Amino acid sequence: MKPDSTQQSAAGGFADAKSHWDQRFSRPGLLFGEQPNRFLVAQAPRLAPGSTVLSVADGEGRNALYLASLGHRVSAFDISPVAVAKARELAAQRGLQVDMRVASVDDWDWSAQRFDAVLGIFVQFADPAMRRRMFDGMWSALRPGGLLLLQGYTPRQLEFRTGGPGKLDHLYTSELLRELLPQAQWLELREHEDELAEGSAHVGHSALLDALARKPE
Ligand SMILES: C[S@@+](CC[C@H](N)C(=O)[O-])C[C@H]1O[C@@H](n2cnc3c(N)ncnc32)[C@H](O)[C@@H]1O
Helix, strand or coil: CCCCHHHHHHHCCHHHHHHHHHHHHCCCCCCCCCCCCHHHHHHHHHCCCCCEEEEECCCCCHHHHHHHHCCCEEEEEECCHHHHHHHHHHHHHHCCCEEEEECCCCCCCCCCCCEEEEEEECCCCCCHHHHHHHHHHHHHCEEEEEEEEEEEECCCHHHHCCCCCCCHHHCCCHHHHHHHCCCCEEEEEEEEEEEEEECCCEEEEEEEEEEEEECCC
C-alpha cells in the first residue's frame, strides 16, 4: 500500500465508505449471493489455466472464490473488513486459497504485480474522479495481452432501480468506457437488459453493460 494513502483517503471519504459497506455486509447471509457473476462465468474459459487474476472490490468473495476453484491464482481486495472476513471464512470452508486484503482502490499498490486478468464486477461506488484513478490503476496492473473484465449498470438502470448506486455519473455507457480506456482492444462491449438474481442486492430486471478488453501486447 502507498504509505500516505490512508490519510489521503480519509479526507476523501474512506471512513464513510468503509462504515457504509461494513453496515450492509453485517447482515446475516451474503449481500450479493454465493454464486459467481454470470458474465464472469461466461468469460472465464478465455483465461489460460493457472492465470493470475486481481479482483477489485471483490466484496464477500463470490467471484474470487469461483476463479480460485478453477485453479487460477487470485488476489482480491475490498474496502470492507466485514466483507473480507466473510470471504476468508468461505475460502477456508471450501479449502480454497485467495490472497484477500482490506484496501480502498486509492490505497492499492497497482504497480506491485502485473496480472493476466483484472476483474471489476459492479465497482460503481466510484464517482468520475475515483473511477478515473481506478481504471488507470486496473489498466496498469494488467500485463500486455492481459484481460480486463467489467460488468456494471447503464443509465437505463435508473428506471429499474433493481440494484446499483442510483447516481447517473457512476453508471457506464459504451462511449464512456471507450473514452476511459482508449488503448483497449474490445472483445466485448455490450449494453443489454437481463434479469439478475445476485443475493438480495441485485434482483430483477436490470440494464447492464458487459465489457471485456485486451491490453495490446
Ligand atoms: C456492488 S458491491 C460488488 C462486490 C463484488 N464485486 C461482487 O460483485 O460481489 C461493491 C463493493 O465495492 C466495495 N467498495 C466500495 N468502495 C470501495 C473502495 N473505495 N475501495 C475498494 N472497495 C470499495 C464495497 O465494499 C463492495 O464490496
